[in-house]
Amino acid sequence: MNKKQKRWRNRILLAIALFVAAYAIETFVPLETLLGSRDAALWAEFGLFAVPYVIAGYDVVVKAVRNIGHGQVFDENFLMTVATLGAFALVLFPDSEPHMAEGAAVMLFYQVGELFQSYAVGKSRASIAELMDIAPDYANVMRDGALLQVDPYEVAVGDVIVVKAGERVPLDGVVLDGSSQLDTAALTGESVPREIAPGDEVVSGCVNLSGKLEVRVEKPFGESTVSRILELVENAADKKAKTENFITRFAHYYTPAVVGIAALLAVAPPLLFGQPWSDWVMRGLVFLVVSCPCALVISVPLSFFGGIGGASRAGVLVKGSNYLEVLAKTQAVAFDKTGTLTDGSFDVVAVHPASGIEPERLLEMAAYAESFSDHPIAVSVKRAYSGAIDEQRIESVIEQSGHGVKAVVDKHVVLVGNDKLMGSEGIDFNDCHLTGTILHVSLDGSYAGHIVIADIVKPNAAEAIAALHKEGVKQTIMLTGDRQDVAASVADQLGIDEFYAQLLPQDKVEQVERLLAQVHNADGHDAKLAFVGDGINDAPVLTRADIGIAMGAMGSDAAIEAADVVLMDDDPASIAKAIRIAKKTMGIVWQNIVFALGVKLLVLVLAAFGIANMWMAVFADVGVAVIAILNAMRAMKVGK
DSSP, X not given: OOHHHHHHHHHHHHHHHHHHHHHHHHHHSOHHHHHSSHHHHHHHHHHHHHHHHHHHHHHXXXXXXXXXXXTOOSSHHHHHHHHHHHHHHGGGSTTOOOOHHHHHHHHXXXXXXXXXXXXXXXXXXXXXXXXXXXXXXXXXXXXXXXEEEEOGGGOOTTOEEEEOTTOBOXXXXXXXXXXXXXXXXXXXXXXXOEEEOTTOEEOTTOEEOSSOEEEEEOSOGGGSHHHHHHHHHHHHTTSOOHXXXXXXXXXXXXXXXXXXXXXXXXXXXXXXXXXXXXXXXXXXXXXXXXXXXXXXXXXXXXXXXHHHHHHHHTTEEESOXXXXXXXXXXXXXXXXXXXXXXXXXEEEEEEEEOTTOOHHHHXXXXXXXXXXXXXXXXXXXXXXXXXXXXXXXEEEXXXXXXXXXXXXXXXXXXXXXXXXXXXXXXXOOOOOSSOSEEEEXXXXXXXXXXXXXXXXXXXXXXXXXXXXXXXXXXXXXXXXXXXHHHHHHHHHHHTOSEEEOXXXXXXXXXXXHHHHHHHHHHHOTTOEEEEEEOSGGGHHHHHHSSEEEEESSSSXXXXXXXXXXEETTOOTHHHHHHHHHHHHHHHHHHHHHHHHHHHHHHHHHHHHTTOOOHHHHXXXXXXXXXXXXXXXHGGGGTTO
């Protein structure tokens, strides 16, 4: 609680104490006997309750007057001022019952509710502010042999920065020297630290837990991971959900309407039918207090804000409350394959040597033949080979485009490539039952075996698809530019409902257009299609889908910019988590709407018939608002 809230709280506590004292005097002290007349007793009571009223609510009255001067008449300050001052003004009617206590109580409870709302919003903002703490204050840069602390904005691409143990990584880069563990919880929600060694990429916002790291900066601070995250979170509040916009519009028309009804209720029966003014003015005042839309106007945005905060703690950045609403209605999810469902990097998945050849020997020959190539397939073979490559053993290497390589290693002729290379050299080779890129190897004209290289499926991708179905997603689709057999293998392995292979970027857009029409026609326009991708070529599809979801750690800048939701841990299982968070948030939103409108409509009807008193009005306004806010605060926990 900040200083302003503490002063506010203390003022309300003083007003409550004075109100309790006034109520005790009114109840237990015979004022009419002491003062000699009923009128004198009423004015004494007026003074007793006016003091706590002024202490608690003077600022509400001032705001109401100021807003009227600015043309903003029908807001909650106006409603509270008119209703409470009206309750005090009933002392002017000789035949009226005293209602000063109710007037003061309404203002007190309203201020208690406002204070509680301020605290709730502050707590929700604090949960977002925790994410903002990932912003680094400085960067340690090596310049002229000295280590200087500078603003991260002053660090250029190519500079070498030093990240000491306990410090936050200030910019994205590649580790040149040192090894350590990084705490990535603030970015990805991962509880297990990540091991980092030379050659590994590091992203800004992580905390270096142990050793010193020297990092070459790859991106300026304005384009770094931490900057993108902060920008996404800061802009999220600007994008309102349809429900939230509806409540804003509803309050805009609803408030003046109920003020008009309350005025008619107060003056029409006395003027037209000679009814007692005090009774009907009181009914109008009760009607005014009940009609205040605070519960809706406060709790609905707070629910969305809490849902966005809860999602961010779970490593899911939602760019606006409107996207939470769409996520909750997602019935179909389309995926890119490479980098989304798979790691996006080639690895050796199998080594099948010919008779008499050891697997390590087969890998050694292939690694030496590919030693001068930077092709991803060659890199994966060299990475799989456990030994160090001695280039002096290599006499020559000839690359044959589209076929493979021919090398002379230790006076032996080694061929490494596809079936076309083997066929052109007249070497019989064996087919492989596994799906992937098959790298055949021959030694001095004899077939030595083959190596299977594939893009590895992410460890929990199958669980992610199962979790989506569990969350109510009816259809999962994979769109990929890869070969038909590779796509079929991945789809079968993961349990994906349907797939489309060998697609160009424009083909993916066409498929998404078709899927959108299919989903909307099958389930109505409330059913939505999400697309999940990570590459630059996915940006058009991410934009075209009802909701685009991008991989934040490995994804391209274009994909992250085009997406509506960003998964900071690159984990496809987070998609189901995001949908679950969105559904829970929307559930809380609708609970508040139904509860608030239901109670208010009931008490409004009772007020119109003179059954509801000011105390019921207090509950229908402040009580409902407090309950709705408490319910909305549950949205902050949805990510846990």
